Structures are given as structure tokens and as C-alpha cells.
Amino acid sequence: MPIAFPPSPTRSLRPARRPGRPAGPRRTALRGAAAAAALALAAGAGAAPAAADGGADERTLTVAISQPVDTLNPFLAQLLISTSIHKAVYDPLVAYDAETNEPTGALAESWDTSEDGLTWTYTIRDGMTWTDGEPITAEDPAFTFNAMMEDSEAATANGNAVANFEKVTAVDDSTLEIELAEPQATMLSLDVPIVPEHVWSEVEDFGEFTNEDFPVVGSGPFTITGHEPNQSITLEANPDYWRGAPGFERLVFRYFADKDAEVEALRKGEVSLAAGLTPAQADSLEGQEGITVNNATGKRFQAFTINPGAQTQDGEEFGDGHPALQDKTLRQAIMMAIDKDELVENVYGGYAEPAEGYIPKRYDTYYWEPEGEDRLDFDPDAANAMLDEAGYETGDDGVRTSPDGDRLELRMHVHNDRPDYVSMGKIFVERLADIGIEVDNRTVDPGVLSDALYDAEYDLIWTGWSVNPDPDYVLGIHTCDALPEEPGTMRGDAYFCNEEYDELYERQLAEWEDPEQRAEYIKQMQAVLYEEAVVNVVTYANTMEAYRSDQIASTQVQPDPGGNLWGQDGHWSFSMAEPAEGGQDAGGGPSGWAVAGIAAAAVVVVGGAVLLVLRRRAATAEDRE
Amino acid sequence: MKKGSALTRSATSGAAPPEQGAPGPGAAPEGPGPTGPSRAVRVLRYLGGRLFTAAVSLAAVLVTSFFLFRILPGDPVRAMTEGREVTVEQMEELRRQFGLDRPLWQQFADYCLGVLRFDFGTSYQYRVPVAELIAERIGPTVLLAGTGTVVAALIGLVLGTRAAWRRGSAGDRITTAVALTLWSVPSFWLGLLLIVVLASGVGWLPGLFPTSGMATPGVEGAFDSALDVAHHMVLPVATMVAVVYAQYLLIMRSSVLDEMGADYLTTARAKGLRDALVLRRHAVPNALLPTVTLIFLNLGRVLGGVILIETVFAWPGLGSLFYSGLRVPDLPLVQALFVLFASAVIVMNLLADLVYPLLDPRVRT
Numbered sequence: 001m002p003i004a005f006p007p008s009p010t011r012s013l014r015p016a017r018r019p020g021r022p023a024g025p026r027r028t029a030l031r032g033a034a035a036a037a038a039l040a041l042a043a044g045a046g047a048a049p050a051a052a053d054g055g056a057d058e059r060t061l062t063v064a065i066s067q068p069v070d071t072l073n074p075f076l077a078q079l080l081i082s083t084s085i086h087k088a089v090y091d092p093l094v095a096y097d098a099e100t101n102e103p104t105g106a107l108a109e110s111w112d113t114s115e116d117g118l119t120w121t122y123t124i125r126d127g128m129t130w131t132d133g134e135p136i137t138a139e140d141p142a143f144t145f146n147a148m149m150e151d152s153e154a155a156t157a158n159g160n161a162v163a164n165f166e167k168v169t170a171v172d173d174s175t176l177e178i179e180l181a182e183p184q185a186t187m188l189s190l191d192v193p194i195v196p197e198h199v200w201s202e203v204e205d206f207g208e209f210t211n212e213d214f215p216v217v218g219s220g221p222f223t224i225t226g227h228e229p230n231q232s233i234t235l236e237a238n239p240d241y242w243r244g245a246p247g248f249e250r251l252v253f254r255y256f257a258d259k260d261a262e263v264e265a266l267r268k269g270e271v272s273l274a275a276g277l278t279p280a281q282a283d284s285l286e287g288q289e290g291i292t293v294n295n296a297t298g299k300r301f302q303a304f305t306i307n308p309g310a311q312t313q314d315g316e317e318f319g320d321g322h323p324a325l326q327d328k329t330l331r332q333a334i335m336m337a338i339d340k341d342e343l344v345e346n347v348y349g350g351y352a353e354p355a356e357g358y359i360p361k362r363y364d365t366y367y368w369e370p371e372g373e374d375r376l377d378f379d380p381d382a383a384n385a386m387l388d389e390a391g392y393e394t395g396d397d398g399v400r401t402s403p404d405g406d407r408l409e410l411r412m413h414v415h416n417d418r419p420d421y422v423s424m425g426k427i428f429v430e431r432l433a434d435i436g437i438e439v440d441n442r443t444v445d446p447g448v449l450s451d452a453l454y455d456a457e458y459d460l461i462w463t464g465w466s467v468n469p470d471p472d473y474v475l476g477i478h479t480c481d482a483l484p485e486e487p488g489t490m491r492g493d494a495y496f497c498n499e500e501y502d503e504l505y506e507r508q509l510a511e512w513e514d515p516e517q518r519a520e521y522i523k524q525m526q527a528v529l530y531e532e533a534v535v536n537v538v539t540y541a542n543t544m545e546a547y548r549s550d551q552i553a554s555t556q557v558q559p560d561p562g563g564n565l566w567g568q569d570g571h572w573s574f575s576m577a578e579p580a581e582g583g584q585d586a587g588g589g590p591s592g593w594a595v596a597g598i599a600a601a602a603v604v605v606v607g608g609a610v611l612l613v614l615r616r617r618a619a620t621a622e623d624r625e
Numbered sequence: 626m627k628k629g630s631a632l633t634r635s636a637t638s639g640a641a642p643p644e645q646g647a648p649g650p651g652a653a654p655e656g657p658g659p660t661g662p663s664r665a666v667r668v669l670r671y672l673g674g675r676l677f678t679a680a681v682s683l684a685a686v687l688v689t690s691f692f693l694f695r696i697l698p699g700d701p702v703r704a705m706t707e708g709r710e711v712t713v714e715q716m717e718e719l720r721r722q723f724g725l726d727r728p729l730w731q732q733f734a735d736y737c738l739g740v741l742r743f744d745f746g747t748s749y750q751y752r753v754p755v756a757e758l759i760a761e762r763i764g765p766t767v768l769l770a771g772t773g774t775v776v777a778a779l780i781g782l783v784l785g786t787r788a789a790w791r792r793g794s795a796g797d798r799i800t801t802a803v804a805l806t807l808w809s810v811p812s813f814w815l816g817l818l819l820i821v822v823l824a825s826g827v828g829w830l831p832g833l834f835p836t837s838g839m840a841t842p843g844v845e846g847a848f849d850s851a852l853d854v855a856h857h858m859v860l861p862v863a864t865m866v867a868v869v870y871a872q873y874l875l876i877m878r879s880s881v882l883d884e885m886g887a888d889y890l891t892t893a894r895a896k897g898l899r900d901a902l903v904l905r906r907h908a909v910p911n912a913l914l915p916t917v918t919l920i921f922l923n924l925g926r927v928l929g930g931v932i933l934i935e936t937v938f939a940w941p942g943l944g945s946l947f948y949s950g951l952r953v954p955d956l957p958l959v960q961a962l963f964v965l966f967a968s969a970v971i972v973m974n975l976l977a978d979l980v981y982p983l984l985d986p987r988v989r990t
Binding site for chain 2: 060062068070071073076078080152153155156157159160163207208210226228229230231232234250252254255256257258260261264265267268270445446447448450451454465466468473485489491598600601
């Protein structure tokens with residue numbers, strides 16, 4: 001909206017004739033009053049904090065989180081923060097052990113399988129109650145699973161868990177029976193929050209229910225008592241939890257949008273635990289008094305995939321991947337050009353492990369390493385020799401050409417919001433140049449990257465998964481079944497399809513009787529994946545965390561030893577944490593510093609005003625003379 | 626003086642509103658008084674014109690908002706389920722819930738009908754009506770940005786006036802230099818610096834303020850809560866004020882400088898008024914006009930304008946909401962916020978247009 005600057009005025013707004021008010025005294029008096037009021041406010045507040053602190057025995061564990069909660073409804077929640085909170089509120093049927101990651105009883109104390117592997121019977125533990133005092137029976141898991149099978153909105157977040165279920169019934173109060181369509185080996189890793197039937201049967205629309213009737217009725221070691229959106233979630237201990245009451249009375253998750261601010265809050269003691277630190281942040285906290293840094297083995301792998309020629313399930317080819325990449329020799333040569341140790345050192349500052357198989361080292365049941373001649377270790381000379389032999393000729397500009405005459409210029413898509421991928425991408429450009437491949441580095445918005453992936457308009461692309469103790473899902477995304485039915489609808493992330501791999505996948509999924517045999521199949525699958533060099537895992541980054549050892553005396557990592565505290569498969573780090581003797585909590589009301597801080601701010605403001613007034617009066621006095 | 630004036634003019638041209646076409650500064654001299662009935666007509670025409678322009682802008686914003694965010698690359702469902710163990714059926718179910726499986730024209734029609742009822746749909750991520758989310762977050766943003774704008778304007782006006790009145794003095798040079806330096810500082814960096822020094826504490830200095838957030842969980846009672854929020858507000862407001870007060874200072878300084886040579890000031894001095902009175906009664910009221918416009922324009926931007934500060938201090942306002950919505954993209958949420966931010970600017974501009982004639986009689990003609 002255009003507005004005129006006033007031209008040189010011809011008259012002032014307020015007529016000059018109007019008698020002026022006395023300038024000095026009255027205004028000064030006003031300012032003085034304001035100052036006095038501010039000081040009184042600050043002084044009066046001095047008495048308040050004692051009342052706000054609550055009982056001396058109430059101990060609070062404050063955890064810094066980097067994501068706001070999406071929803072507290074466990075049927076809808078997608079974000080790690082929300083599912084982690086739900087793990088502390090709703091026990092599953094079977095949990096993952098804190099030390100070994102192996103299945104361990106939760107709501108179910110034991111289980112049995114029929115001869116054909118199609119019927120699973122779970123015995124529900126006796127004497128457990130919901131936090132409102134109602135008993136926990138087999139009706140509750142039956143209700144939960146049936147809701148997910150019947151109501152597509154209730155299946156939004158965890159529907160994959162019940163995809164193979166035929167029928168779920170509560171035979172009696174302590175017996176739950178699940179009938180399957182096909183045998184499946186993952187019946188002890190159904191990581192689904194079980195909700196109380198007597199509360200949720202009243203819910204009309206699972207898709208709209210927010211689950212914010214506090215306190216939320218749950219079965220876990222904590223129950224949600226408050227949620228300030230985008231700020232904090234407060235949980236109170238459940239004294240009747242069947243494993244025993246947790247050590248802390250209160251668990252608060254506090255949201256930070258900025259990682260550096262989060263680290264400062266830990267340094268100051270406002271939060272007890274901060275996770276997801278960068279190597280630099282972890283280094284800066286190392287050795288500080290009252291802070292313990294936990295360098296944990298990671299659940300995540302970092303990988304790049306090579307477009308092997310995208311096709312649909314019907315074999316229709318689409319996209320515009322570089323044709324030469326359909327040659328396994330070229331894909332393996334690319335792998336051999338990469339120095340994983342260099343990535344570990346230069347990208348992660350040593351806080352990572354060079355990767356071997358698809359499943360991270362922390363899961364030793366399924367961990368696999370290539371041996372002998374199968375290894376595709378860093379060896380640019382051998383890679384060059386392989387390419388020479390396969391007919392990839394080097395041109396005058398140092399870039400090779402495929403036997404079919406296509407110049408080896410590859411597009412590489414990198415997530416611009418992941419600093420580690422960005423750094424690795426830069427190293428890749430140099431390493432691939434060493435074997436005569438020119439890389440067009442496209443460091444882009446994740447949305448652009450995702451479009452390129454689903455349209456198969458890429459050559460190399462970065463990816464990574466957080467692997468659960470049961471790796472079924474991350475293995476399943478590379479079966480032929482995960483190829484898109486029509487372009488753009490893929491379930492997987494690599495357009496990988498291999499008959500041998502698929503057969504092994506079916507076998508491991510059906511192998512519910514013998515866990516060792518199943519692990520063997522899973523290792524063989526990784527061997528196939530490694531040799532085909534379409535999905536290439538380069539590192540397992542560590543999880544860097546730090547906590548206040550003057551607030552948390554002890555806690556539980558998963559797996560033990562070497563595991564992490566945040567993002568566990570379970571609630572162990574929260575429920576088993578013990579408060580430090582005589583430590584100062586992160587929580588609590590406005591402290592003495594609140595008063596001091598506000599007073600300091602008031603002094604600055606009032607002082608500035610007084611200074612101005614004094615100077616003005618001095619100036620006016622000069623005028624008078 | 627002229628040199629200084631020119632300098633500040635160019636420095637602030639970005640913030641200054643463009644010249645209005647009519648009535649120009651050199652318009653024909655006004656008659657001795659209002660010219661009867663035609664005056665009411667003129668006022669109505671002025672009002673009608675402004676309202677019409679605002680309505681057209683608003684309609685354009687509504688339409689743009691729908692298409693703008695659909696041009697963004699990426700797919701909300703894929704982004705939301707990234708890293709989750711989902712089946713193809715689950716993704717289709719999400720698409721159905723969000724209405725993304727319907728043809729674009731139908732989505733657009735739904736959007737338009739919804740807007741007419743002030744219904745912007747349900748947020749993909751948070752699963753609650755967008756209007757509820759905005760209602761929750763608008764308070765903190767208005768509190769933070771409103772306080773910041775008022776404080777920055779006051780400081781800027783006072784310092785700007787003083788700097789102009791003593792132009793060329795050491796005080797003027799220092800004030801202006803400090804303001805310009807702070808203006809060029811990135812707000813998130815300054816915020817972090819304040820957190821490190823004043824919240825964490827450095828050396829002997831204890832941490833005086835909370836590192837971030839708006840309230841300490843578990844604080845109850847009206848007085849305690851107010852105190853707690855005030856305590857949390859100090860650093861973000863200080864950051865905001867430090868970064869933005871320069872524009873008020875510079876506008877005010879240049880406006881006062883423009884008045885300095887005016888005859889009416891000489892007259893006032895000739896009447897024997899004290900210097901301070903000449904400044905306060907005569908120069909400042911005239912110089913305030915462009916600054917008032919600037920304040921109105923900035924009030925319009927208050928809603929969306931402090932996103933970086935909200936992020937650093939984890940302030941639960943609209944800025945951080947917008948940021949979290951853009952990453953998905955959470956279409957209903959970002960559409961509604963875009964409309965809200967844009968209409969705030971439009972409405973404030975309209976208000977400025979309407980208030981201006983009251984402040985400046987010359988525009989009324």
C-alpha cells in the first residue's frame with residue numbers, strides 16, 4: 001500500500017501555541033514509579049519459588065528432544081519421539097530385553113505355538129492393572145489387534161504388524177490366541193502398544209482421537225499427565241508397574257528446535273539427557289564435570305544405492321538410470337573405489353564403524369561379514385583393472401565410456417539436510433573420479449530427492465535405515481514384491497530384485513521354530529545383497545549422547561554393553577534410571593536465578609531510562625542558562 | 626547534515642514504503658476548509674478504494690496459497706512415513722485420509738469451500754484442525770514479537786531522535802554504528818551467543834536465564850507462571866530488539882533530520898522555546914509520520930517474522946509451526962499459515978492507510 005512520506009511540513013500536528021505541560025518532574029516521577037513497581041515485582045517473587053518446587057523427594061528426569069510430538073494417539077503416531085513416549089506408557093505383548101535385544105515377556109509372560117506355526121497362544125501375566133486400577137486381561141490386546149485389522153484408521157501407524165493376521169481372540173482373561181494366514185517368525189517382535197479396551201472402546205473415530213485426557217490410562221512404568229504442544233510432555237511414574245516403580249517420580253520431555261541450544265541446556269543442567277549429538281558437540285562435552293558422554297553403537301546404517309535399471313513388478317522398465325549401471329562389474333568397481341575408513345575418519349571424526357553387511361554390528365545374531373575373495377575392499381587399482389578388462393575405455397578427459405558407448409557421467413542425489421551425507425557426497429566425487437567416473441553432485445532438498453527416487457530418475461542416491469532388533473522389514477524392502485506395481489508406488493528404496501534373495505526371505509520369515517537357522521538365512525541374504533552391489537552400506541554411525549551424572553546416578557543402555565539411551569526398543573533408560581543422591585534436578589519452578597535474571601533485565605531497562613532522563617535534564621538546564 | 630540524511634535515506638530505502646502517486650507533495654494548495662458534500666464523497670471513495678484493493682489482494686493470496694505449496698517437490702505421505710515400517714496399504718490409507726487421492730480440481734474446490742467457512746482442514750502431522758493449532762500458537766508469537774516490536778520501536782524512536790538532534794556528534798556516530806552493526810548480525814547467531822553467555826553462564830557469570838522454551842514444566846499459579854514466562858522471554862526479546870531496532874532508529878533519524886532545517890523550527894526557536902521543547906513539540910510529531918507507517922507494516926509481519934528466533938529459543942509460536950509444516954509439507958497447515966501471514970500484512974497496510982489521514986491532514990485532501 002503506497003503511503004506518502006510527508007513533504008516538508010507547513011505546520012506541526014500539535015499547535016505550537018498550545019501551552020506545554022511541565023516537562024521534567026512529572027515524567028520523572030512516572031518513570032520512578034515504574035522502576036519501583038518492577039523492583040517490587042522482582043522482590044515479591046523471591047518468596048514464590050519455594051512453593052513451586054513441590055516435595056523434596058520428587059525427582060524429575062528431563063530429556064531433551066529435537067522433534068515436537070505429532071500425536072499422542074498410538075494408532076497414528078509416526079515420529080520417533082512419539083513412539084518412544086508410547087513405549088514408556090503402553091507395554092507391548094513381548095518386549096526386547098535391555099541387555100541382549102532378545103524377546104522378553106511383557107504383558108505376556110509366556111507363549112506357545114501350534115504344530116503348523118499358524119496359531120500363537122500368549123499367556124497374559126496375572127495381577128497387572130491399568131493406571132486407573134482396572135485389571136489388564138487378554139481382552140485388551142484382542143481389542144487392540146482387532147481394531148487395527150478392522151478399522152483402516154487404527155492401522156495407520158502399525159498396520160504392518162497385523163497384515164498376516166487371520167483372527168485374534170481372547171479365549172479367557174489370561175489367554176490370547178492369534179491365528180495367522182501364513183507362518184511368520186516375527187510373532188515375538190510385534191512392537192505394538194496395547195491400549196485399554198475400557199477406555200478405547202468408547203472412542204468413536206480412531207483417526208481423530210487425540211488421546212489427551214490426562215492422566216492417560218496406560219500400563220507402562222510412566223503415564224502421561226500433561227502436554228504443552230511444541231514445548232514439553234510430562235509423565236508421572238506408575239507406582240504399581242508390574243516390574244516395580246521407576247526410580248524417578250517424573251519424566252519430562254522438553255523440546256528444542258536448535259541442537260546447540262540443547263547442548264547448552266545440558267551443560268547448565270536444565271536437561272538430564274541429550275541425544276543425537278554431533279562428534280564436535282560430543283567432544284566439547286567430554287570431560288566436563290557432572291556430564292557423562294555415551295558413545296553408543298548405532299542402530300542406523302548409511303548407504304548409497306545404485307539404480308540397476310528400474311522396473312515395475314510386471315517388468316515394465318521406466319525412469320532414466322544410466323544404462324551402464326545394469327552391469328554388476330561396474331557396480332562392484334564403484335564399491336571398491338570407496339574408502340570406508342576415510343568416511344569414518346573425515347565425516348564422523350572416528351565416531352562410526354566401517355560397514356560390512358546390511359545389518360549393523362550391534363545385532364550380533366544377524367551380523368554378517370564378507371570373507372576372502374568376496375570382499376569388495378577399497379582398491380582403486382583393482383577397480384580400474386576390472387573396468388579396463390570389462391571394456392570401459394578411458395577418454396581423453398579421464399572419463400570412461402561404457403562398452404555400449406555411454407559416457408560414465410553419473411548423477412548423485414544427496415539429502416541437503418543431512419550434514420554427514422553431504423560430506424560423504426563430496427568425498428565420493430573425488431574417489432569415483434579416481435576410477436574414471438564423473439559425478440554430478442546433486443545435493444538437494446529431501447523432497448526433490450524423493451521424487452527422483454520414486455520416478456527412478458537417478459543413478460546414485462543416499463539412504464539409511466534405523467534397523468530394529470527384528471530386521472524383517474528392512475530386508476523385505478529389497479524383495480521383488482517391493483517393486484512398484486506402477487511407477488511411483490514402490491515400497492522399497494532401491495529397485496532391487498533377485499530370485500535367490502526372495503527365496504531366502506520367504507524362508508527366514510517362515511522359520512519360526514529355529515532362530516539360529518533363521519539367522520543363517522538372513523546372513524545369506526546379506527551376502528546376496530553385498531555381491532549384487534545395488535544397496536551398498538558404507539558406515540554404521542555411532543549414536544552420541546550425554547547425560548548429567550550429577551542428576552542420573554545410573555541407567556540402562558541397550559544393548560549392554562555399548563548401547564544407547566535414547567531411541568531404545570523399550571523404556572529401559574527411563575524406567576531403570578536412578579536419581580543421583582542430593583543432586584539438583586533439571587525440573588522445578590522459577591529458581592532464585594529467575595528473580596535475579598528479571599531484576600538484572602529490569603535494572604538495565606530502568607537504568608537506561610534514568611540515564612536518558614538525567615541527560616535530558618542536564619541538557620535542558622544548559623538551555624536555560 | 627544533508628550528507629548524513631542522504632546516507633540514512635539510502636540505508637533505509639528497503640524498509641521505506643514507496644511514494645504514493647496522489648496527492649503528491651506539490652499538490653495544489655488546499656482551500657481554507659472542507660469543501661462541503663464532495664468531501665464525504667472523497668472520503669468514501671478513498672475508503673472504498675482501499676477496501677477493494679485489500680480484498681483483491683486477499684483473494685489472490687487465497688488462490689496462490691493452494692497452488693504454491695503443491696508446486697513444492699516431495700510427497701507428504703512419503704515424507705511422513707520415512708524410516709517407518711509401513712505397507713503400501715498404509716500409505717494409501719494416509720493418502721485417502723488426507724484427500725490426496727482425489728483430483729486436483731476437487732481438492733481445490735474443497736479448499737475454497739472450506740476457506741469460506743474458515744475451515745482450513747486438518748493438519749497431516751498433528752491430526753487436529755489447523756485452526757486449533759494456530760489458536761494455540763498465535764498467543765506466544767504475538768507475545769514475543771509484539772513485545773519485541775514495541776520495545777524496539779520505542780528504543781529506536783528515542784535513540785533516533787537524539788542521534789538526529791545531535792547529528793555528527795560522537796554520540797550520533799556511535800549510536801548509528803552500533804545499531805547498524807547489530808542489524809547486520811544474524812538473529813540465530815546472536816541468540817545462541819546470548820544463550821551461551823547469559824543462560825549457560827561463562828566463567829564467574831552464572832546462568833541468569835533459561836536456555837530456551839516459554840515455560841518451565843510443572844510451574845503453576847498465575848503469578849508464578851507469569852514470572853516464569855517473563856523470565857523465559859528476556860533473551861528472545863532482547864535478541865529480537867537488538868536485531869531490528871536499527872530500522873526504527875534510522876527512519877526516525879532521517880525524518881528528524883528532514884525537519885531540522887524547516888522554517889517552523891526557526892520560528893519556534895525565535896519564540897524563545899527551549900531546545901528540548903522545539904524538538905519534542907515541533908520536530909518529533911512531524912518526523913513520526915513515516916515511522917508510524919513502518920510500525921504498522923512491521924506489525925503485519927509480526928506473525929511470521931521471528932521464525933529464526935523462535936527456532937533458536939524453541940519458542941512455541943507460529944514461526945516454528947510453519948517451519949515444521951514446511952518440512953513435510955503439511956499442506957493444510959502451511960496453506961492456512963501463509964494466508965494468515967499474508968492477510969496480517971494486508972490488514973495492517975489497510976489500517977495504516979486508514980489511520981494515516983487522521984495523523985496527517987494533508988493526505989485528507
